[in-house]
Amino acid sequence: MISCLLVEDQTLVRLGLANLLNLSDVICVEGQAENGEDALNQLEQRDFDVVLLDMRMPVLDGLGVLRALQNSTKCAPPILIITTFEDCEVLVSAMALGAKGYVLKNIELEELIESIKQIVAGRKVLQPALTDYLLQKQIAPQIELTEKERQVLTCLSLGMANKTIARNLHNSEGTIRNHVSHILAKLEVQDRTQAVLKAIELGLV
Amino acid sequence: MISCLLVEDQTLVRLGLANLLNLSDVICVEGQAENGEDALNQLEQRDFDVVLLDMRMPVLDGLGVLRALQNSTKCAPPILIITTFEDCEVLVSAMALGAKGYVLKNIELEELIESIKQIVAGRKVLQPALTDYLLQKQIAPQIELTEKERQVLTCLSLGMANKTIARNLHNSEGTIRNHVSHILAKLEVQDRTQAVLKAIELGLV
């Protein structure tokens, strides 16, 4: 039996998932935590074979737990991140902080159990859907904006007109127009509205 | 026993929650659906005492289900929305579309079961946390857009130019300009970029 610590803030999801896993004949949820601090405490008190860790949590989130464990002297069990797609921007950070696997909550139960086994066996796990996501991010050329352009883009995403931006950044309107023009080119869009949307999408603002 | 249809796209959460509810001695999850269409099919085939409905789903989301049921001739069972805080902008829409209750996924199991009983008994249920949220929103004046304006706003938030919108909606550019003008007035902003930002903020798109 694989002993497992389940860290998840939503009570319903946690209890439900714990039950499901316990129904299997290989995994036993022997600890539950509803936030990061709670999880760290339990990890100090006893050993687990694996930790199932949610990302978005109050008090101390998933990344916080990973950071704490990296700085700890104790040898922590392997960690499988299990979270929603919305939180997958932190995928890279999480893996860099030593997580051994990353799966989405819409995974099938069998797949999850298989993933846990893989993790315990020392392998790494990434859902296919996520490798695609990673590739996309890699391909999407990282936009190289200059400091000034970033400032102007921020103003754009606050809905400012060129005149207003000029006043704010102490430049002539013409200069701002030039900066905007460069931003549009770099983001490969046709106008400021599209620029703002793309900036939001790429998390540039 | 209360017979219940559980509609939730994330397999883990759905199976887990179904198990939990079945462990209680009052609720029996007799149907599961992983999206809105699936749910509507099951509702046609047999009756349930109550529907637990997630909001964010592929294919057909929670609001879509509510809309479909309103336009249906059949008398649908009472519906309890159960979703995450991030999706609670649709609270008002959901209740307006006939949902009988709205709770967040971080609710305690006992509370959830109590809520379901209340719903089945014909009462309405709103988590305390949500009434606060409602009050906040009430203060923010609700924006009344016409159908056409909503369409145009959607186009705006996709970054389209007036000319493009005109082509898309089969109107003259002048007409679109008029609509845009009205939208700006109603949203109390000065240009399309601000309109898009406000629309996103208010969850209008």
Added chain:
DNA sequence: CAAAAACAGTGACAGATGTCATAGCGAAAA
């Protein structure tokens, strides 16, 4: 040092955007 890049600026231009007045049509509400 020399090239490259970021920054600031100007002037001119085309086209996009938003406002306003006005008007016709059809459906819904009073």
Added chain:
DNA sequence: TTTTCGCTATGACATCTGTCACTGTTTTTG
């Protein structure tokens, strides 16, 4: 029935927006 509202449309207008070419200064970098 009259009125109101939503939708469509046009023309005129002022302003905003984005592009381009060209000129500088300063800082970074090879």
